[in-house]
Amino acid sequence: MELLVQMGKNAVEAKYELQMLSENRKNRALYTAAQALMNESGQIIAENEKDIKRGGEKGMHPGLLDRLRLTPERIAGMAEGLKQVAELPDPIGEVLETMERPNGLKIEKRRVPMGVIGIIYESRPNVTADAFGLCFKSGNVVILKGGSDAICSNIAITKVIQHALREEGITEHAIQLIESTDRAVATEFMRLKEYVDLLIPRGGAGLIRSVVENSTIPVIETGTGNCHIYVDEAADLEKAVPIIINAKTQRIGVCNACESLVIHEAVEDKLLPLLAMALKEHQVEIRGDEKVQQVIDCVPATEEDYGTEYLDYIISMKVVSSVEEAIAHINRYNTRHSEAIITEDKENAEKFLNGVDAACVYVNASTRFTDGFEFGFGAEIGISTQKLHARGPMGLRELTSYKYRIVGNGQIR
Amino acid sequence: MELLVQMGKNAVEAKYELQMLSENRKNRALYTAAQALMNESGQIIAENEKDIKRGGEKGMHPGLLDRLRLTPERIAGMAEGLKQVAELPDPIGEVLETMERPNGLKIEKRRVPMGVIGIIYESRPNVTADAFGLCFKSGNVVILKGGSDAICSNIAITKVIQHALREEGITEHAIQLIESTDRAVATEFMRLKEYVDLLIPRGGAGLIRSVVENSTIPVIETGTGNCHIYVDEAADLEKAVPIIINAKTQRIGVCNACESLVIHEAVEDKLLPLLAMALKEHQVEIRGDEKVQQVIDCVPATEEDYGTEYLDYIISMKVVSSVEEAIAHINRYNTRHSEAIITEDKENAEKFLNGVDAACVYVNASTRFTDGFEFGFGAEIGISTQKLHARGPMGLRELTSYKYRIVGNGQIR
Numbered sequence: 001m002e003l004l005v006q007m008g009k010n011a012v013e014a015k016y017e018l019q020m021l022s023e024n025r026k027n028r029a030l031y032t033a034a035q036a037l038m039n040e041s042g043q044i045i046a047e048n049e050k051d052i053k054r055g056g057e058k059g060m061h062p063g064l065l066d067r068l069r070l071t072p073e074r075i076a077g078m079a080e081g082l083k084q085v086a087e088l089p090d091p092i093g094e095v096l097e098t099m100e101r102p103n104g105l106k107i108e109k110r111r112v113p114m115g116v117i118g119i120i121y122e123s124r125p126n127v128t129a130d131a132f133g134l135c136f137k138s139g140n141v142v143i144l145k146g147g148s149d150a151i152c153s154n155i156a157i158t159k160v161i162q163h164a165l166r167e168e169g170i171t172e173h174a175i176q177l178i179e180s181t182d183r184a185v186a187t188e189f190m191r192l193k194e195y196v197d198l199l200i201p202r203g204g205a206g207l208i209r210s211v212v213e214n215s216t217i218p219v220i221e222t223g224t225g226n227c228h229i230y231v232d233e234a235a236d237l238e239k240a241v242p243i244i245i246n247a248k249t250q251r252i253g254v255c256n257a258c259e260s261l262v263i264h265e266a267v268e269d270k271l272l273p274l275l276a277m278a279l280k281e282h283q284v285e286i287r288g289d290e291k292v293q294q295v296i297d298c299v300p301a302t303e304e305d306y307g308t309e310y311l312d313y314i315i316s317m318k319v320v321s322s323v324e325e326a327i328a329h330i331n332r333y334n335t336r337h338s339e340a341i342i343t344e345d346k347e348n349a350e351k352f353l354n355g356v357d358a359a360c361v362y363v364n365a366s367t368r369f370t371d372g373f374e375f376g377f378g379a380e381i382g383i384s385t386q387k388l389h390a391r392g393p394m395g396l397r398e399l400t401s402y403k404y405r406i407v408g409n410g411q412i413r
Numbered sequence: 414m415e416l417l418v419q420m421g422k423n424a425v426e427a428k429y430e431l432q433m434l435s436e437n438r439k440n441r442a443l444y445t446a447a448q449a450l451m452n453e454s455g456q457i458i459a460e461n462e463k464d465i466k467r468g469g470e471k472g473m474h475p476g477l478l479d480r481l482r483l484t485p486e487r488i489a490g491m492a493e494g495l496k497q498v499a500e501l502p503d504p505i506g507e508v509l510e511t512m513e514r515p516n517g518l519k520i521e522k523r524r525v526p527m528g529v530i531g532i533i534y535e536s537r538p539n540v541t542a543d544a545f546g547l548c549f550k551s552g553n554v555v556i557l558k559g560g561s562d563a564i565c566s567n568i569a570i571t572k573v574i575q576h577a578l579r580e581e582g583i584t585e586h587a588i589q590l591i592e593s594t595d596r597a598v599a600t601e602f603m604r605l606k607e608y609v610d611l612l613i614p615r616g617g618a619g620l621i622r623s624v625v626e627n628s629t630i631p632v633i634e635t636g637t638g639n640c641h642i643y644v645d646e647a648a649d650l651e652k653a654v655p656i657i658i659n660a661k662t663q664r665i666g667v668c669n670a671c672e673s674l675v676i677h678e679a680v681e682d683k684l685l686p687l688l689a690m691a692l693k694e695h696q697v698e699i700r701g702d703e704k705v706q707q708v709i710d711c712v713p714a715t716e717e718d719y720g721t722e723y724l725d726y727i728i729s730m731k732v733v734s735s736v737e738e739a740i741a742h743i744n745r746y747n748t749r750h751s752e753a754i755i756t757e758d759k760e761n762a763e764k765f766l767n768g769v770d771a772a773c774v775y776v777n778a779s780t781r782f783t784d785g786f787e788f789g790f791g792a793e794i795g796i797s798t799q800k801l802h803a804r805g806p807m808g809l810r811e812l813t814s815y816k817y818r819i820v821g822n823g824q825i826r
Contacts, residue, residue, distance in 0.1 A: 218801040239823040246825035353818045365821030387610050387814035388631040389802035401800035405766045408778030410652040412659035
């Protein structure tokens with residue numbers, strides 16, 4: 001705990017330095033850090049080997065081992081990411097609003113950094129550099145707590161970045177890594193409210209639940225997506241099938257993948273055989289309600305299926321008799337992430353856009369577009385599924401707060 | 414717990430109705446509720462008498478008893494408040510941003526209600542009507558948990574409003590009051606995350622701490638203000654004295670009152686005798702550091718004084734030798750609420766505006782202006798002292814979230 005408090009104090013000291021850095025100095029430091037990652041890639045890979053070896057001995061799943069592995073190409077990708085963030089406009093200092101009051105007070109609402117951001121994440125070590133880049137460009141100090149599987153890699157990456165910052169005459173406490181892999185330390189970190197302004201968990205549902213349960217720091221929940229596509233009675237089925245196949249199969253393990261279909265009864269007879277064939281080609285298992293079972297061969301869907309984010313080659317299906325029933329079903333089971341309607345009917349589209357409670361609601365497009373890059377933000381720290389502060393893809397602006405600056409000449413009440 | 418879950422379910426059902434209400438219907442309902450409060454004021458006062466009687470028997474402090482008491486004038490004030498909220502522009506539906514992506518996707522960021530807002534508050538029963546008005550106008554359902562001292566008054570006010578809503582054909586679940594005064598129920602309420610989108614505590618530091626510790630619902634912290642005024646070496650003392658007297662004494666029990674002075678050593682000899690005299694007239698006790706003690710008669714200040722929000726006729730004072738030292742002192746002890754510098758030097762003003770970490774930073778004006786009405790918001794649900802989502806005075810807009818509406822014609826990734 002003492003060590004954590006010291007890190008908190010370091011971070012608070014650093015935040016006053018970072019919030020005053022000019023855009024030029026921040027960008028130069030990002031380029032220097034990118035170059036340093038390239039220069040030190042041999043050493044980073046050597047440290048990564050230790051994590052890979054330990055993971056292999058523990059019998060880690062090959063997919064996870066692959067996510068954990070750093071190669072020269074992946075390190076080049078991390079460096080490229082930092083350079084791309086340097087190219088994005090600096091959000092800090094933007095004047096969001098000005099007001100002059102009848103008593104002569106001039107009020108200016110100006111964008112400022114959040115301050116100190118904590119990020120708790122799981123196995124992929126590239127998050128270490130990515131999260132630093134976004135926090136740093138938006139004037140924030142970051143304290144990172146990575147997974148134990150990637151600890152040697154994370155330490156190596158952090159040291160390289162800290163060294164680059166020192167070279168640029170900037171406090172190395174702009175990035176700090178909690179090196180302990182003890183779970184109790186993670187829980188203590190979540191209660192470091194005195195020093196940390198915002199905590200963002202990046203990882204599976206279990207990690208996010210644990211952060212929400214334990215944190216006294218304000219949290220932004222990210223990333224669980226039980227996303228639906230509703231095929232309306234007025235759907236163009238030539239649009240519906242490719243969108244569904246894309247949203248389900250283009251990448252199955254991501255939060256904006258489609259997990260569940262809702263189908264209007266007027267189109268089920270035509271759509272289901274087409275879909276069954278296309279999904280079969282991609283080895284996707286269908287779990288359908290009774291009406292779906294009457295039309296195609298599938299596994300019976302249970303109540304639990306509707307509430308499950310599979311992240312796998314499985315999709316649930318339910319037949320409804322109106323757009324209202326579809327909206328009610330989606331609002332009951334979704335995780336407020338991304339939801340789509342396929343329809344040529346403007347009125348039904350409008351009902352869906354208004355009625356569905358989610359960060360991103362789509363008409364005739366794949367849910368896979370919920371992404372900071374696809375939205376043109378140039379970067380992304382995660383997808384928020386809560387309503388407080390930020391919703392949907394979070395880029396640089398979503399890592400900022402604001403402050404009111406009020407100038408008077410002696411006003412009193 | 415079962416009752417709370419039922420209230421949560423009612424609220425979620427109501428939120429889909431409220432988010433679709435037109436501005437006209439919302440305004441008409443607010444006027445009807447205002448009229449109903451006036452019509453039923455006799456009955457509300459009769460119920461309030463029960464709370465007053467119980468409070469008197471318990472030996473409640475006369476100041477608190479006064480806050481608890483409802484009179485025809487105070488009920489007229491509540492009704493007037495609802496009418497004023499009806500006159501404010503409806504924030505819902507505002508298009509915050511539109512983007513067209515190279516792939517043809519049209520993205521629109523649109524303001525939507527938060528959904529279900531929970532408010533936990535202490536003794537003043539008028540909060541029941543005020544909080545309803547702001548939440549309702551911004552399309553939100555509200556679940557209220559008032560203090561046990563005001564329970565009969567709160568139940569009476571809620572019933573009158575619910576009856577008015579029914580008359581207007583609007584769900585009465587737009588406002589629900591938790592009638593249990595059991596503290597365990599309050600704690601359970603803070604964990605009703607499945608149904609409640611935002612929890613706002615309104616009350617003393619103890620209540621706010623308890624909510625932050627126990628809530629799994631996202632929270633906006635409000636209202637603790639250990640506010641400072643720094644008198645710079647370049648201060649115009651003719652501005653300084655009235656501002657300090659105003660900020661300290663105009664209303665002592667409020668969060669934007671000044672609790673502590675920081676004084677540049679170059680002006681202490683001139684300022685302190687003037688101040689001591691003016692503060693004495695208002696019966697304000699001065700607690701000063703050693704340098705202050707050398708110039709005027711005062712109580713020695715302890716470390717604890719600097720961290721204390723007195724809400725009383727007491728002020729602490731510390732002498733510093735630079736604006737940088739003043740900023741560091743304030744950032745160490747303040748509660749991120751409202752901070753002021755008195756100076757004629759633009760450079761020092763700029764250093765202070767940038768360097769002090771607070772929702773509202775002032776040059777040459779009283780901290781008492783941190784207030785939704787003074788800012789021109791027309792209303793206020795509280796003053797946020799956190800950085801996530803909203804900072805400073807919170808009006809209607811601060812009770813909203815946003816949603817991305819994306820329209821395509823078959824786009825896939």
